Amino acid sequence: xxxxxxxxxxxxxxxxxxxxxxxxxxxxxxxxxxxxxxxxxxxxxxxxxxxxxxxxxxxxxxxxxxxxxxxxxxxxxxxxxxxxxxxxxxxxxxxxxxxxxxxxxxxxxxxxxxxxxxxxxxxxxxxxxxxxxxxxxxxxxxxxxxxxxxxxxxxxxxxxxxxxxxxx
Amino acid sequence: xxxxxxxxxxxxxxxxxxxxxxxxxxxxxxxxxxxxxxxxxxxxxxxxxxxxxxxxxxxxxxxxxxxxxxxxxxxxxxxxxxxxxxxxxxxxxxxxxxxxxxxxxxxxxxxxxxxxxxxxxxxxxxxxxxxxxxxxxxxxxxxxxxxxxxxxxxxxxxxxxxxxxxxxxxxxxxxxxxxxxxxxxxxxxxxxxxxxxxxxxxxxxxxxxxxxxxxxxxxxxxxxxxxxxxxxxxxxxxxxxxxxxxxxxxxxxxxxxxxxxxxxxxxxxxxxxxxxxxxxxxxxxxxxxxxxxxxxxxxxxxxxxxxxxxxxxxxxxxxxxxxxxxxxxxxxxxxxxxxxxxxxxxxxxxxxxxxxxxxxxxxxxxxxxxxxxxxxxxxxxxxxxxxxxxxxxxxxxxxxxxxxxxxxxxxxxxxxxxxxxxxxxxxxxxxxxxxxxxxxxxxxxxxxxxxxxxx
Ligand code: SF4
Numbered sequence: 001x002x003x004x005x006x007x008x009x010x011x012x013x014x015x016x017x018x019x020x021x022x023x024x025x026x027x028x029x030x031x032x033x034x035x036x037x038x039x040x041x042x043x044x045x046x047x048x049x050x051x052x053x054x055x056x057x058x059x060x061x062x063x064x065x066x067x068x069x070x071x072x073x074x075x076x077x078x079x080x081x082x083x084x085x086x087x088x089x090x091x092x093x094x095x096x097x098x099x100x101x102x103x104x105x106x107x108x109x110x111x112x113x114x115x116x117x118x119x120x121x122x123x124x125x126x127x128x129x130x131x132x133x134x135x136x137x138x139x140x141x142x143x144x145x146x147x148x149x150x151x152x153x154x155x156x157x158x159x160x161x162x163x164x165x166x167x168x
Numbered sequence: 169x170x171x172x173x174x175x176x177x178x179x180x181x182x183x184x185x186x187x188x189x190x191x192x193x194x195x196x197x198x199x200x201x202x203x204x205x206x207x208x209x210x211x212x213x214x215x216x217x218x219x220x221x222x223x224x225x226x227x228x229x230x231x232x233x234x235x236x237x238x239x240x241x242x243x244x245x246x247x248x249x250x251x252x253x254x255x256x257x258x259x260x261x262x263x264x265x266x267x268x269x270x271x272x273x274x275x276x277x278x279x280x281x282x283x284x285x286x287x288x289x290x291x292x293x294x295x296x297x298x299x300x301x302x303x304x305x306x307x308x309x310x311x312x313x314x315x316x317x318x319x320x321x322x323x324x325x326x327x328x329x330x331x332x333x334x335x336x337x338x339x340x341x342x343x344x345x346x347x348x349x350x351x352x353x354x355x356x357x358x359x360x361x362x363x364x365x366x367x368x369x370x371x372x373x374x375x376x377x378x379x380x381x382x383x384x385x386x387x388x389x390x391x392x393x394x395x396x397x398x399x400x401x402x403x404x405x406x407x408x409x410x411x412x413x414x415x416x417x418x419x420x421x422x423x424x425x426x427x428x429x430x431x432x433x434x435x436x437x438x439x440x441x442x443x444x445x446x447x448x449x450x451x452x453x454x455x456x457x458x459x460x461x462x463x464x465x466x467x468x469x470x471x472x473x474x475x476x477x478x479x480x481x482x483x484x485x486x487x488x489x490x491x492x493x494x495x496x497x498x499x500x501x502x503x504x505x506x507x508x509x510x511x512x513x514x515x516x517x518x519x520x521x522x523x524x525x526x527x528x529x530x531x532x533x534x535x536x537x538x539x540x541x542x543x544x545x546x547x548x549x550x551x552x553x554x555x556x557x558x559x560x561x562x563x564x565x566x567x568x569x570x571x572x573x574x575x576x577x578x579x580x581x582x583x584x585x586x587x588x589x590x591x592x593x594x595x596x597x598x599x600x601x602x603x604x605x606x607x608x609x610x611x612x613x614x615x616x617x618x619x620x621x622x623x
Contacts, residue, residue, distance in 0.1 A: 007452050047291045051316040054619050055341025055422045058385070060291045062411070065404035079289035095261060096242045096315045097294060100286050126334040130319030131251050131261045151341070153421060 024155065027162050028073055034165035035074040039085060043075045043165075046084035046108065050101045050137070052091030056118040056151040060088070068154045075161065081107040086164075089143075090151075092120040092127050093135040105141055113144040115164055118151050125150050144168065170495075171482045173569050173585040174208065174218035176226045178254050183226060188558075188569065198228075207233045214482040214590045225252035225321075240314040240622075243267055251322055272310040274300035279307065282604065286315045293618035297607070304603035309596040316622040324582040329355060329552055329572065332579060337424050340586060340620030345371075345378040346563030348427035350570035350584070353559035358552040358574060366543035368502065370431055373539035374414075374423055375561070376532040380446075381410045382564035383525040383532075386615045390522050391457065393609040394466040399457060406449055413442060429547040436540050447533050454526060467519040471598040471610030474516055481594040485566015485587045486528075487614050489513070490520035497562035506538040507531070518613035552577065563587060565617060586620030 035043045047060055060077065063070040078084050081104045089101065105114065114137070119125030121137040129135075137143055145167060147160030170190035177184050183203050187194040198205060207230050208215040220239035222228045227250040230236065238245070246264035250256060273281055280301050286294035294315045300308040320339055324332050329351075336351050337344045349371055356363055363371075388403030411421050417434055418426035457463065473483065478491035488495055492514040499510065511527035513520035558571035566587030573580040591614060598610050 003452065003455055007456075048287055049293050049316075051318055051622075052293070052619065053338045053341035053344075054293055054617065055338075055344075055424075057291050057293065058341060059421075061385075062404070062408060064400075065408045066401055067405065067408055077291055091316070092318055094316055094318055095245070096317055097286070099244065100294070100315070104287055126338060127318060128323055128335075129259045130323045131249075131256070131258050132317050132319030132322075134260075150338075150424070151422070 024158070027159060031073045031075070031158070031162050031165060034162070038165060038168065039074070041074050043086065043161075044078045044084045045075060045086045045088050046081045046104065047077055047088045047090070048081075048101055048104050050089055050091040050097045050121065051094035051133075052118065052120060056090035056120070059151045059154055059157060060090075060117075062154045063157060068158065070158070081105070082109065084108050085112060087112070087114045087141075089114060089116045089121050089137055089141070090118050092123070092125075092133050093137050093140065095132045095134055098134045098140060101137075102140060113164070113168065114141045115145045115147060115160070116143050117147040117157065117160070118149060120150075122146055122148075124148070170479075171208070171212035171214060172567075173583075174215055174222075175571075175583045175585075176222040176228055176252075177573065177581045177583075178226065178252070183228060185222070185228070186571075188571075203228045204231050205229070206231055209233065209235075212482060213480060214593045217589065217593055224250070226250050227253070237270060240317050242314065243269055251319065256322075269312070271298040271312070272300075272308060273298070274307045278302065284607075295618045297611075299599075299604060299607075301604060304605065306599040306602060306604050306607070309599045309607075311592050311595050313592065313618060314622045316619050318623065320584075320623040321582050324579050327579050328577060329358060329574060329579060332582070334425070336584075337427075339584065339623065340563075340588075340617045341422055342382050342617060343378070343563040343565060343568065343586070343620060345375045345423045345426060346561045346568050347570070347584070348423075349375060349561045350559045350568055352427050353561070354557045354570065354572050355549065355552070357557040357559070358555060359550045360553065361547065361550060364545045364547060366431055366541060366545040367429065367547060369506075369539040369541055370434075370543070371427055372503070372506070373434075373536050374418065374426055375563075376536045376539070377410060377414055377417075378423060379564040380529050380532045380536075381407050381414065382615075383529050384410060386525055386612065387453070387522065387529070389615070390467075390518065390609065390612050391463055393612045394463055396460070396463050399453075399463075402453055402456075406446065406453075409442070409446070413439065429549060431543045431545045434540065434542075436542060439540060440537065443533050443537055447530065450526070450529055450533075464519065466606075466609065467522060467613075468515075468517060470518040470602055470606050471613060472515070472517045472601065473594055473598050475514070477594065477597050478516065481597065482590050483566075483594050484590055485562070486521055486524050486564075487591045487594065487616075488566065490524045491516035495567065497560050497567050503535070507534045518609055521613040565615070565620075566591065584620075584623070586617055586623075588616035588618070588621040591616050592621055 123136040145164040172188040174187045182197045185196040219230045224240045244263040282299040285296040296312040298310045384407035388400035391399035415421045473491045475492040489512040511524045561568045569585040
């Protein structure tokens with residue numbers, strides 16, 4: 001245990017507060033301000049996978065790692081749509097998932113927004129239409145904002161969230 | 169004889185049912201108007217999903233099956249629709265009448281059902297788990313998947329093998345390199361070419377890098393699911409570092425597009441330096457985590473898959489090795505020369521699966537050091553020949569099997585069996601002695617893919 005704390009002190013704070021990367025620093029500050037102004041300091045996101053390859057989820061999980069630490073900015077991934085302000089939708093909207101995605105959306109209390117992430121839900125990626133696919137998501141849900149990429153990197157997701165916050 | 173996969177294909181006038189074993193392939197031709205076969209599930213329980221899948225995909229009747237419920241086709245899927253048949257060409261489907269799915273359930277006084285999913289509480293893929301509970305004790309679990317079915321097999325039909333790659337590498341994001349390597353081996357078979365050693369090393373390096381990214385993520389998430397979040401903070405830092413290396417080397421954080429036939433630049437000095445640091449960090453992680461008795465109290469004896477059951481259910485990969493089944497597609501001269509050592513445990517519980525991953529991270533670091541090489545070899549591909557090809561690769565989850573038929577230069581049938589497809593079928597066996605609160609931990613300790621399973 002002692003060894004661990006030594007190592008811990010040696011490492012210091014990892015979060016990219018980025019005195020170096022002024023761009024991200026500015027983004028993070030603005031996100032914090034916007035979340036404060038528009039969502040009383042806490043923006044709750046319900047992530048829903050409608051048929052992804054799981055890389056989009058992996059990048060959302062990465063947002064919690066010590067480099068990005070999104071919660072610091074007042075943005076939380078919540079366990080239930082009933083606790084959410086925003087649905088963050090990844091994946092290709094499969095035939096089998098579509099009714100469940102719509103149900104999850106219905107469970108989010110208004111006002112609510114849908115942000116799609118990754119090329120899949122917009123049907124802009126490599127997957128082609130088959131009988132098992134119902135994308136694009138905007139045919140089924142009112143999509144307020146889209147974050148491009150395959151997958152979008154954690155930094156691109158953060159930037160995308162800021163664009164969304166500015167927009168609303 | 170280990171059972172590996174069973175799938176159907178449609179020929180001109182018949183269906184062919186192919187069964188792949190460890191060292192044999194069995195082919196059975198059946199008439200199209202009476203497409204009837206016998207089940208293999210009595211001997212190989214993992215055959216059940218393969219057979220239920222071909223029943224949905226092709227309308228093949230498994231005469232003596234004890235489970236004839238649909239598998240891929242869910243409540244709203246139109247009846248009598250068999251999309252993998254060649255005469256099925258629709259690009260969209262109308263929802264059919266809602267037919268409830270009959271879950272396996274144990275019934276009795278005080279026994280109740282708990283339905284979990286398809287959408288889960290965390291940031292994870294969708295799938296459904298149906299528990300029969302006596303209080304906190306899990307009596308039975310049915311794992312139900314295929315919510316993510318994208319129709320990959322049909323999507324790839326009619327494409328050239330080289331055009332299919334961007335789709336194949338996105339079937340399961342965490343295993344992209346492994347899928348690409350299976351694809352590569354099929355391309356090489358179809359062009360009758362051999363891969364230069366230097367390229368083989370580069371690809372093997374990337375496969376191990378993918379494995380450590382995936383394993384490190386799990387080494388954080390497994391303790392996290394036992395309530396020990398600090399491990400996740402530590403391990404997710406290491407996996408982010410590794411993911412950035414993947415970006416640096418391949419131009420993509422998941423290595424999409426990374427496996428090709430030209431060698432590229434690798435900054436050997438900086439990679440070696442990073443591998444050294446990584447090894448030290450993992451040692452520190454291990455010393456720390458092994459020393460936390462309350463954590464091991466949760467891991468030990470939780471979610472046991474016995475050796476006998478693991479063999480019976482044809483389990484593969486980390487799950488199998490943690491139960492004492494010593495299988496790994498990397499047992500071959502190339503890997504052995506570069507330092508491959510099989511990681512295995514015998515207790516078959518969450519502890520064992522955690523430890524196998526930890527051992528594999530060390531071994532992957534060692535092999536990666538041995539794979540590093542400055543080189544700019546290129547291979548120009550000759551023309552692809554028609555034929556039936558198949559390949560294997562050990563992904564971070566386990567043995568991946570891919571098979572492609574090429575006819576007139578285009579894909580006639582594509583089938584891939586993710587290691588998850590067999591391992592999911594053994595997950596219910598792990599629940600018998602545990603309480604429902606252990607389920608997330610047990611599930612995470614296996615960390616199977618839903619996307620690769622559902623196709
Ligand atoms: S957008 Fe790309 S990374 Fe995201 S789910 Fe789709 S294929 Fe995977």
